[in-house]
Amino acid sequence: MHPHLYAEQALLGALLLEPTRVEEVRGRLLPEHMYRPAHTALYRALLEHPAPPDATATMATRVLALVAAAGEHAAGITPVYAHTLMAACPYPRNAVLYARMIVEAADHRTIAQHATRLGQVAVADQARDGLADTLTHHQALHAALDELAHRWGEPHGTTPPAPVVLPPTTPCPRDLTEEQALIAALVADPTPLSRIGHWLRPDDFADHAHRALYQSIAGLAHRGETIDPLTVLWEAQRRGHLADGTLTPELTLTITAYGTGGSTDYHARRVLRAALLRTAAATAHTARTHANNPTLPIRHLLAVTRLAMGPLDEIRRRWHTALGEPTYSTRGETVGPVNDATVGAARSRTTAFRAPGMSEPTPERAANVPARRAAPNPPTSFR
Template identity: 40%
Template sequence: MSPLLEAEQAVLGAVLLDPSQLQQLGWLAPEHFGRPVHRALFAAMRKLHADRHPALAVETSVPLSWVTDTVAEAGRHVRGLTASHAHSLISACPRPGHAPVYGRMVLEGAIHRSVTAHAIRLHQAARADALQGEVKGSLRCADVLRDVLTDLARRWGTEPRPVDPGTPPAPASPAPPPGWAKGAEEEQILLGVLAERPKGLEEVVGWLRPADFADPARGEVYRCLGALHHRGEPVDRITLLWEAQRRGLLADGALSSDQITAICDGVGPGSAEWLGEQVMRSSVTRTAAASARAIRALAEDETLAPGRLINHALHALGPFDEVRTRWQAANGRPAPTPSAALPNGPPSAQVHAALARSAPRPISPPSAPSGFTPSSAAVRPPSRGHG
């Protein structure tokens, strides 16, 4: 059994033994539990707590009705739940007073799962956009991922801010879908148009960068074209080849004379702005996919603390944000403003509870529960019992 599953069982067992523990778990939500039955039980406990169940008014031993009513309420949403399952959860709780610590473990596991799931959605949206020649799905999923990271940071009790992980993860790089291969063809055509009509650079130089080219060699050719045009020098096959040599691109094998010849002799006139937008669109989806892979690799690292995971993930979204800003400029649209505080974010009291969640409550003297007798080896003395 994994430590995370044991933590889920322990926090549920603690609340079954002592419903007042819910007051310290306001930052924990049912969806943070991995198993559906655990989500249903915690949701049932919160509902009974909100309805002021009679067990909440008891100062000494907790009535057995708290357990039976919790099971009955949760049983409306999941099948096969019995009172024996609730008793096994109670037996799995070493110390009811440590419920905030167990809850922190559950929240930590939920943060890793949630970031992983949204990173996968972003990558899927980027691949779909690449195939369809769109960017809407990538932009939307990136916004959702950023909002999720911000919300998780507040629940964890930390300030969301991009932090460089130092050594970036090395996720596997699957073969790009056909949509990105088509973008490579458009890159070749764009360079030919710019070599034929260098003034076309004025239409794209404000927002198109060498890094937007899928092929680094074509990105370097674009850089050489921009340098020649900036200096007011003529552009043709010879001058472009000379510029590439001055930059050491021929010596290190990054470019060859055949590649430059193919670019200069390959195409005729065309719209540099339109072709630049196609290259930019491909760059948006490609960068979204790269950010998604990096974030997923971070989330799958179980040794990474939630605060660091959130901030490293925000940093991994940085390259996409930069490309997105230039995409908006290319299309004459204003860049999106950062999301404001989420309306459904936890209130300040819950944030304060999250910051103090590691402090366990003092354990009160045990009281024997009635209606069942768990094994003394399985159950440590609880803070409150069922009477």
């Protein structure tokens, strides 16, 4: 069983043993943060009935009433399981710290869920030749990160994460056709290159040969050289694309001399759209991998997820530029004074109950605790 499930049991046991501690976690932990539906139902019942209406009621009477209330919404809550929860709580005084463990695990799941949805809709959009759902879920993932940053504080000075190995992918045949059509259109009329070159880059091509041809055409255009199939072959040779096996003379002449041609702007936007979908799928895989890593503290997870989303943010800005739309903005900075609720939540790390024989933190260790920033009045804060 995962540690956060033990924490859920310990917290519920603490609230059953000492009902007054419900108010300590009410503003920090929501029922939705619980992983198990039975725990969600019992915690919601505890929030709705924090103290027995009759001071003379025994603990057994109160526990039975809570079990009955929770049982109306979820299965698995019995008087025997309530006793198991109380036995699973080491120290009821640590209820706030148990709540923080639950919230951190829930936030990991939130990022993983949003990343999974982004990856799924990117694959679906590629299959049905769409894009809108990918852009919507990209923005939803940013909104989820912003919401977590308001509660935990924006990370600073985090080292870049280790690179995540992406699964091998096979380019879509339709995308390769669009890339080849764009190369042929540029050879036939390189004039639009000065315009599309601001938002279409060689890395946007899925095929390495098409990428090399686009680089060669752009190089010729930059120097003001004549562009035709032979000069493109010559430039590809000068850039080493023939020597490293990326291109062959036959392939170069086939694509540049016998392509279909067409609207350059249309094909260029199609190439960029396909690159955006591939980047979204790769970003989703990376973000999900980090979110499923339980060794990452939540602030570190926020930082590495922001970094992982950088390439997708950048290519989306270029997409809006290609459409002539306003510049895309990802998020706003989290700023604001630290309030009392945030300070109390931060102290939940160090004010947990200590069993006899456990040492108190030394002044030197306390002095090394870094200062943290928070947004104004976060609804749930564990800094």
